[in-house]
Amino acid sequence: MTAPVHLTDQGFDAFMQQNPFVVVDFWAEWCGPCKAIAPIIEDLAKKYDGRVTFAKVDADTNPKKIMQFGIMGIPTLLFFKAGKLVDTVVGALPRTALEARIAKHLT
Numbered sequence: 001m002t003a004p005v006h007l008t009d010q011g012f013d014a015f016m017q018q019n020p021f022v023v024v025d026f027w028a029e030w031c032g033p034c035k036a037i038a039p040i041i042e043d044l045a046k047k048y049d050g051r052v053t054f055a056k057v058d059a060d061t062n063p064k065k066i067m068q069f070g071i072m073g074i075p076t077l078l079f080f081k082a083g084k085l086v087d088t089v090v091g092a093l094p095r096t097a098l099e100a101r102i103a104k105h106l107t
Helices: 012-018 032-047 063-068 095-106
Strands: 005-007 021-027 053-058 076-081 084-090
Touching: 005 012, 021 032, 021 095, 032 053, 032 095, 076 095, 084 095
Parallel strands: 005 053, 021 053
Antiparallel strands: 021 076, 076 084
16 A cells, blocks of 8 residues: 555554554644654555555544553554554654664565
């Protein structure tokens, strides 16, 4: 998929089971740093199409997953491999740092 998929609390778990490597961006409309990394996430979704699936979860409308993963600040990126959480990034990292985190899990 060349663009991030918008997930909700209801469809989250099934989506994780259907995709081998997923990066989920927990964000909110009012969050400045979330808006700052949004274009980076969009670009990475295109660059890693076929290898990494990117998803976005609106933190304001999906409280179950926020609570389940103990998310205290946004943006928070969660990395899932085979449905299991393998990495977490809190805050807006530069593109190079995000790509390094992704590359670490592609091997």
